[in-house]
Amino acid sequence: MLVIILSLLALLVIAVLAYAATRPDTLRIERSLVIHAPAETILAHVNDFHRWRDWSPYEKLEPDMRREIGGAPSGVGATYAWQGQGKAGAGRMEITDARPDRTTIQLDFSKPFVSHNIAEFAANAQAGGTRVTWSMQGPAAYMTKLMGVFFNMDRMIGRDFETGLAALKVQSEK
Template sequence: MLKTIALAIVAAIAALLIFAATRPDNFRVERTARINAPAEKIFPLIDDFHRWGTWSPYEKLDPDMQRSFGGSASGKGATYAWESKGKAGAGRMEITESTPASKVAIKLDFTQPMEGHNVAEFTLQPQEGATQVTWSMHGPSPYIAKLMGIFFNMDQMIGKDFEAGLANLKTATEK
């Protein structure tokens, strides 16, 4: 009887591991908000890492987080690195594309709690006196992320942060 239970457990674990291997090799999370402000007012808050404290939900994860800025003051070439002993982990961002009042693309490298290399993009599209702002992140999904994705819905987890950040941008720019 114990052999049967042990074999069933081993088979279940093997099935889970095989199923994880069949999941997509890439991921994408995206959220959009309509902000009643011109793109020219929203864009500087995204294009300048020094101003992310105004709206980014990640800036509030750890009040003791160590931050460093480099490269350009804003726009292409601007860098931002952070290190936290708390929930924020550690990593580095670099703006790789900056099209005024239209798009910001960021190379996003996480080093802790686990390594990851992704791209974050912000697009701003004028719409009848407002701006549609889309925040997305995409990148490779290594095996461990595929396995974790079986138990945790990463789109919902990251998506909630994006929704909060977009709501903060809305509050900051609709004044």
């Protein structure tokens, strides 16, 4: 009986691992919110890593994590590296493009696992304000695919984006 149970368990593990391998090779998360402020005001909060503590949901994960802000003071070339002891993990961001309507950030994680993504904040004027879209895209490593079998990555990360956009709205509409 024990051999049958262990065989079924091994078969289940193999099936989950095989299913994870069939998941999409890319990951894209995106959320939008209308903010009643001009794009230049909104993106000023994004382009200056010193201001991220005011609105980024990731800053609250580990308030005492080690941070290093360098490169340009803001905009292209600005860098932000972090090293947390738990939830925040570790990684580095660098602003690679800063236009009046968009900011692009190279986002590299080294912990809890290595991943390389592009984050983008697009600001499009519309009646009553500016629609800000925060997106992240990149290759889905096997570990990301495996996590996606058990966790809805879009919902999990998307909630963080929604929280961050709401805080960015508060900061930009002051």
